[in-house]
Amino acid sequence: MLKIQNLQKTFNKNTVNENKLFKGLCLSVEKGDFITIIGSNGAGKSTLLDIISGSVPCDGGSIFLGEQKISNMSEYKISRFIGRVFQDTKIGTSPSMTVLENISMALNKNKRYGFSWGIEKKKIPDIKILLSELSLELENKLNIKVGLLSGGQRQALSLLMASLSNPYLLLLDEHMAALDPKTSNIIENLTDKIIKRGNITTLMVTHNLKQAVAMGNRLVMMHRGRIILDIKGEEKKSITPEKLLSLFTEKESGDIISDRLMFA
Numbered sequence: 001m002l003k004i005q006n007l008q009k010t011f012n013k014n015t016v017n018e019n020k021l022f023k024g025l026c027l028s029v030e031k032g033d034f035i036t037i038i039g040s041n042g043a044g045k046s047t048l049l050d051i052i053s054g055s056v057p058c059d060g061g062s063i064f065l066g067e068q069k070i071s072n073m074s075e076y077k078i079s080r081f082i083g084r085v086f087q088d089t090k091i092g093t094s095p096s097m098t099v100l101e102n103i104s105m106a107l108n109k110n111k112r113y114g115f116s117w118g119i120e121k122k123k124i125p126d127i128k129i130l131l132s133e134l135s136l137e138l139e140n141k142l143n144i145k146v147g148l149l150s151g152g153q154r155q156a157l158s159l160l161m162a163s164l165s166n167p168y169l170l171l172l173d174e175h176m177a178a179l180d181p182k183t184s185n186i187i188e189n190l191t192d193k194i195i196k197r198g199n200i201t202t203l204m205v206t207h208n209l210k211q212a213v214a215m216g217n218r219l220v221m222m223h224r225g226r227i228i229l230d231i232k233g234e235e236k237k238s239i240t241p242e243k244l245l246s247l248f249t250e251k252e253s254g255d256i257i258s259d260r261l262m263f264a
């Protein structure tokens with residue numbers, strides 16, 4: 001479903017700050033895979049999602065989403081196939097528009113008339129049901145401007161909106177990192193529910209080892225632009241945060257693991 005072959009990326013080429021990040025990274029993702037991605041600071045996790053979504057160009061290699069080569073496409077075109085939720089709770093929604101207008105925009109995303117927030121009245125009951133499943137009272141706030149919602153409510157809405165256009169791929173970039181523990185827990189459960197319900201192929205970057213272990217069917221660990229661990233099936237089910245840490249140290253002995261990863 002997603003095939004990344006021989007990915008190359010160098011930042012600040014031919015300068016003193018040159019950083020050869022990806023030197024032939026490969027990753028094959030099956031339809032319905034829910035992959036949690038962990039790794040040290042600067043490992044390339046966000047850059048990988050940026051390149052897949054077209055916001056950062058790669059220098060070489062190819063990325064296929066199904067039969068479609070997306071590695072040379074514009075970010076705008078790729079966004080038709082991909083949903084993305086960021087760490088910043090303000091990015092996925094439009095603050096000056098109401099909850100209903102935001103939802104309508106997501107529902108109309110890939111339609112011929114494009115981004116529009118016109119909503120058919122008959123759809124409102126279904127939208128209320130979708131929102132009530134978030135258990136954040138948003139079904140009673142249809143006409144409230146999204147800028148007035150809490151970070152958790154906005155993130156739940158972003159997640160729902162990212163899933164509404166039935167994306168081929170969902171990219172979650174530390175989308176729970178800016179939330180307090182209770183809200184993070186709510187969004188974690190929602191993430192699981194939304195992904196399972198739609199069987200959405202998903203890559204989720206996290207610094208939280210417990211979430212990386214508990215969620216998804218596959219776990220990828222990155223370090224310095226390389227994939228150093230890729231586990232799935234029974235191995236993934238039986239992994240613990242402690243085992244992950246010792247595996248990391250085994251594979252990269254001598255390197256200092258990031259405090260952020262270690263104490264998440």
Ligand SMILES: Nc1ncnc2c1ncn2[C@@H]1O[C@H](COP(=O)(O)OP(=O)(O)OP(=O)(O)O)[C@@H](O)[C@H]1O
Binds near residue numbers: 042044048
């Ligand atoms: N626009 C850019 N210009 C120059 N260097 C960049 C740019 N974006 C990322 N980098 C570098 O690429 C490397 C990977 O960064 P990236 O943000 O992808 O890592 P990460 O694994 O997501 O890290 P973290 O866990 O700290 O968020 C880092 O060394 C970073 O400084």
